[in-house]
Amino acid sequence: MTRVVVIGDLMTDAVARAFYALARGSDTPASVTTYGGGSGANVASWLALEGTDTTLVGRRGSDITGRTREMELMGYGVDARMVMDPERPTGTCVVMITHRGDRTMLSDPGANAALQPEDLPREAFTPGAHLHVSGFTLINEGSRRAGRVALRMAREARMSISVDGGSHAPLERAGAENFLEWTNGASLLFANKEQAKVLTGREEAEAAAKVLCAWYPNVVLKLGDEGAMWAAKSRDDTVTLPAEPVEPSPGSIGAGDAFIAGFLPPWLDGKTPKDALAAGHQLAARALHQPGARPDL
Ligand SMILES: Nc1ncnc2c1ncn2[C@@H]1O[C@H](COP(=O)(O)OP(=O)(O)OP(=O)(O)O)[C@@H](O)[C@H]1O
Ligand SMILES: [Mg+2]
Secondary structure, eight states: OOOEEEEOOOEEEEEEEESSSOOTTSOOOEEEEEEEEOHHHHHHHHHHHTTOOEEEEEEEESSHHHHHHHHHHHHHTOEEEEEEESSSOOEEEEEEEOTTOOEEEEEEOGGGGGOOGGGSOGGGOOTTOEEEEOHHHHHSHHHHHHHHHHHHHHHHTTOEEEEEOOOHHHHHHHOHHHHHHHTTTOSEEEEEHHHHHHHHSOOSHHHHHHHHTTTOSEEEEEOGGGOEEEEETTOSSEEEEOOOOOOOOTTBOOHHHHHHHHHHHHHHTTOOHHHHHHHHHHHHHHHHTSSBSSOOO
């Protein structure tokens, strides 16, 4: 089984779920719960719990939350290589879910945005292993150099590489062309519909996937309740697999991260795209059945 190295963010998610329409300038009753989060850490947690030998490289604050977050990772079996930042706090994301279920994130990357090339453990970059880089590491200016150096080290070690689009609004601010250039050499791109549109200007999934295949040998588009699509530079056809029928639990987040963690092991194991998509849907469905972005232990 392929060892996976994830470079990415470790966050605390404060998930606030409003019971009524937001009373602006006043109070709205809500449930507020904190969970371990961060796209990179979520992918690593699901991977490790499902049996993949997984290393997470990132940066956290030297605060009590950072310590808790790191211990959680160990609980999932992640080989956590977290560097402690002496000044910045562990990242926090306020996830606001309206009474209608719309989700807005207020994201403060904290220490994540200060990841340095020196933080990357050279011994983790070995032939035969796989590198997954969270889009946020490249989108945030402070951690971009570390993300790009990691991509270079992986290429030099002849590792396979996947990247994901992070989040569409910051991706748009960073610039589609920049992102495509930074991730040059990745063998697989994961993007959701909104990120694919930012990267290609195409609304329609198949058209977007085709454009992205000019940049990446393999492209996987996550299409929410419509499932997911795989496309490859070497093939004209695409493979689309519908999602599992799921009634998402209120407060569930991170289905996209779980999908990536489900997809990667069978993909790296040489299984068919359809099998890998199905495994992605399975973990995504598990994430949707529970609150927070991490697997229940
Ligand atoms: N309503 C749903 N019903 C069934 N499956 C879903 C639903 N929403 C998401 N999924 C599953 O989760 C996967 C990822 O969802 P999505 O396309 O929204 O990616 P994302 O935007 O990266 O994730 P997230 O919205 O969690 O940040 C889908 O491919 C599918 O497997
Ligand atoms: Mg989504």
